[in-house]
Amino acid sequence: MKSLEKFMRKLEPTHDSKWAKFHPVWDSLYTFAFTPGETTQKGSHIRDGIDLKRTMFMVIVALIPCLLFGMYNTGHWHYVAEGTAGGFMDHFGDKLIYGLIKVLPIVIVSYGVGLGVEFIFCIRNKHAIQEGFLVTGMLIPLIVPADIPLWMLAFATVFAVVLGKEVFGGTGMNIVNIALTARAFLFFGYPTEMSGDKVWMSGIGDMAKADIPEGVTGATQLGELASFSFPQEEWAYGAEAVANIQETAISGFQSAWPIWESFIGMIPGSIGETSVAAILIGAAVLLYTGIGSWKIMLSFVLGGLAIGALTQACAVNPYMLLDPINHMVIGGFAFGAVFMITDPVSGAQTSTGKYIYGFLGGALSITIRVFNGAYPEGVMMAILFMNVMAPMIDHYVIQSNIKRRLKRLKTA
């Protein structure tokens, strides 16, 4: 490895060479290959072994189960749409290969485009390239449907990296979660490609209506839940009858989609969000290594459960009747709880703030889900909203610390 290091050192552009401005590019490649021999000059002479590269790498490790399951699931729902899916193990290889063919280009485009933008900005600003996008580049593919056109994805990635991050000063400076910025851009810019019943099962959009097997709607569970008509004719049918209709709708839903299947992830949805099992493996990695914040994760789930239970108790529409536990395993709730709301840069930074931030995030996710028919999934909006609110939460938490200090002065 000595020779490789010597070789790379030799390639290092000097200040006066014409390649000088590409030094950040060289630097990123060099520090990717080697931990440089840079030593402490001020303060503490020894430093913790961890650096931002390792931190980001651990998050990617945590995302791998989601990615793998996402590939399988993409293939699985393609075959469901064709009517030949069968059980979990049937066509296992085919499903995986189909998923790989679908998902890999998305990952490549996300990384390629995003890192390209990063490099351009770093060269322009003469900064070293920071590792933030390593995770963002993996998150973006996992929160889009598998049939997303690649140009759209590229467009959204550029938008998110430039307007979500670089205008604020790069990694560590962004206000909102970058991956979710990309998703929000797609969601509002191309709603037909991001919602409805044409995108969630790979290939279903191109199929003739007649080819689709009976019973397959193409919608996600959330779409289905939101589509239950809101019975307003209570005066006509009587409260009891309405309640009955609601009960029937929701129990029909619950028997069609057993919680266990949703937990494993055999449901249509964005690539990486479906399997709670895979997400929990990721959560275990993040929590055990100490990289993810358990405070935010826990309070996010508690917030979701609390509002879920509350709405179930005083339900006025069928969606509200859904069991709060069921809310946890459908849609992007679990993925949001583990990978999205825990983003340390856009989240609350104080300990107390983290509990409040997570709880409100979870509560808001379920609130948007059950009350707003236009947005069947509330997690993305809730997290983006809480990202914006996080500095305010921190502000009040810090103010209380300041007040405590001032009070000490007065009583002393």
Add this chain to the structure above:
Amino acid sequence: MSRTIKLRKGLDIKLLGEAEKVKNTPQVTAFAIKPPDFHGLMPKLTVKVGDKVKTGSVIFFDKYQEEVKFVSPIAGEITEIVRGAKRKILEVRIKADAENTSEEFGIINPDSMDEEGIKKVLLDNGLWPFIKMRPLDIVARPNDKPRAIFVSGFDSSPLAPDYDYVLHGKTDAFQAGITALSKLTEGKVHLTTKANARHDVALTGVKGVQSSTIAGKHPAGNVGTQIHHIDPINKGEVVWTVNAVDVAAIGSSLLGGKYDSSRTIALTGSEIKKTEYIKTNIGASMASLLGDNIKKGDGDVRVISGNVLTGDKVNPAEGYLGFYHQQITAIPEGNEASFQLSGGGWLGSGTKKFSVNRSYFSWLTPNKKRKLNTNLNGEIRSFVVTGEMERVFPFDIYPMQLIKSAMYNDIDLMENLGIYEVAPEDFALCEFVCTSKIDIQDKIRQGLDVIKEECM
């Protein structure tokens, strides 16, 4: 009446090379007194090269507080005055002579002295700089009225010397020092020792102190932590702090009637062949203290005057022991790049690295004593990870917010967030754990400098 403080936060970094309890007295002839040891000091020299000085002769004084004098730790001849950029005085070097004569001021019984008397003796004879003040963490200002004086009875930093061992047999000196200090404040003199540990009689038998005990990991032994939990500093207040070993030095100087610069330091670290305690004097030259005691293996060695978290990097051939330092640490210099997949690389198993997180496999052996080097283990980045500093910072202060306010010089915010309660050393562990490799102690020091300029 003592109370026990329990800390839940903190971190003990286990390193190889703890000092064995053997005392050795090497022959040292070269000494130096270093103005940069006293942060913010503007020295005015009273000697020039070639002058003969005695132990306790004034070498320089503070330009802005002329009564604060700094004296020679040894008798001999001034050989060199080392200057740096802008002619800043870095070192005044002294060559010891054979007969060790001292400036005598007569044996003093601190019990029978009043505040003014003690103050004058300490100021005139170079004992004053042992007293530091909080806020700011600089040499105390004689005109302040300290609310209390804090003495930490132990050092919890990595490989720290054992004060029970160092202070053994200095019971009278320690008591005299405490008595002298108690004259300087209308408040209490606090002595805090480690909970659930046996202490030397010098620390347990001392009278006239408010004693407390503290349990927990480093920085339990830092006086800043103890102040925060016993009686926190508010804006406008001043407390003084003295290291326990320096209390004994003040005491033995008073009892002996002359400046006593002797001290027992610990020679520690993984790169020291034979770790031990050394009896020497303040400002002794590293070359004589270390001798050939440094391992000559592969690669360079960093020699630190002080501990690995807060000490100063010194040149092993030309450097000198710092004024406030009780130990010398030698660790490997990590100035070689390591391939990503190797033990030291960012993608590797990391069994040789130490981390508070469990992202490297070194978490499997948390109690193993490690040989850590000075590599940054990464590149400097913006703040990204949150919550890591809070885990090792046992203060009711938001560390990251305070550091940021110090970085952008927001005086109001710094005051509100508690800058008056902290010293750079309190942030040493934050700096250690920082994923973004930011020089936090330096940022806090800059913040304190701004506060000193504008508010104090």
